[in-house]
Amino acid sequence: MDVEVIHLGWCSPLDHQGYSRKVLAKSFYSEDPALVAERLLGALLVRVYRGVRLSGVIVEVEAYYGSWDPASRAYKSMRGDLARTLYGDVGLALVYGVHKQWLLNVVAHREGDGGAVLIRAIEPLEGIDLMAKLRGVRDLRSLTNGPGRLTRALAVDKSFHKKPLYEETYGLWIEEGFTIDESRIARSKRIGVSKDLDEPLRFYVKDNPYVSRI
DNA sequence: CGCCAGATTGACT
DNA sequence: GTCAATCTGGCGG
Numbered sequence: 001m002d003v004e005v006i007h008l009g010w011c012s013p014l015d016h017q018g019y020s021r022k023v024l025a026k027s028f029y030s031e032d033p034a035l036v037a038e039r040l041l042g043a044l045l046v047r048v049y050r051g052v053r054l055s056g057v058i059v060e061v062e063a064y065y066g067s068w069d070p071a072s073r074a075y076k077s078m079r080g081d082l083a084r085t086l087y088g089d090v091g092l093a094l095v096y097g098v099h100k101q102w103l104l105n106v107v108a109h110r111e112g113d114g115g116a117v118l119i120r121a122i123e124p125l126e127g128i129d130l131m132a133k134l135r136g137v138r139d140l141r142s143l144t145n146g147p148g149r150l151t152r153a154l155a156v157d158k159s160f161h162k163k164p165l166y167e168e169t170y171g172l173w174i175e176e177g178f179t180i181d182e183s184r185i186a187r188s189k190r191i192g193v194s195k196d197l198d199e200p201l202r203f204y205v206k207d208n209p210y211v212s213r214i
Numbered sequence: 215c216g217c218c219a220g221a222t223t224g225a226c227t
Numbered sequence: 228g229t230c231a232a233t234c235t236g237g238c239g240g
Contacts, residue, residue, distance in 0.1 A: 073237095096236085097235040097236075099232085100232080100234055
């Protein structure tokens with residue numbers, strides 16, 4: 001396991017003692033979406049763009065289910081491509097466009113079910129200058145604290161739809177990263193959905209300044 | 215092919 | 228805090 005000592009700025013709330021560059025295997029995503037979502041906190045979302053490694057620590061996620069989840073793209077219809085992707089192979093990216101933004105999910109569910117995890121925010125780690133350029137902002141706090149913002153910072157668009165995130169082939173993948181203590185994880189209702197489930201399906205790192213606004 | 219809701223963002227009162 | 232621009236995807240006709 002490759003472990004490297006890194007140093008973030010004074011404002012980082014994480015204990016950056018070192019992190020694992022091990023790419024998360026496909027089997028990691030063969031679990032209940034809520035479980036996968038929680039386990040993804042602390043992991044690294046990595047993108048290689050024009051030879052530059054861009055990355056950030058995942059600090060906010062949401063779990064979505066299949067046809068019985070009113071906020072799911074598979075709700076009441078299995079005909080569309082998004083619905084079929086939700087029920088298809090796990091570990092693939094599901095890129096969904098809404099309000100001019102691209103939202104990045106990773107397909108995750110148990111056998112026979114459907115589901116995905118939406119990546120809502122990352123803490124910038126590597127390639128920050130280039131990410132700021134791609135976003136057109138200078139403020140670190142507003143660089144990747146939102147699902148549409150982080151895809152723009154990482155130059156992720158629809159071309160990544162249905163590409164595997166468990167291998168480096170397409171320049172976008174997820175690594176093991178850091179371990180976040182359970183005591184630092186909080187959960188709430190999902191943001192922006194009109195019809196949510198009773199169960200809180202949003203997970204985030206407590207007091208992390210790179211979590212999206214509530 | 216037209217319609218429209220929506221897992222957002224950024225600008226503005 | 229409020230609000231609307233903007234466009235994809237899924238649906239009906």
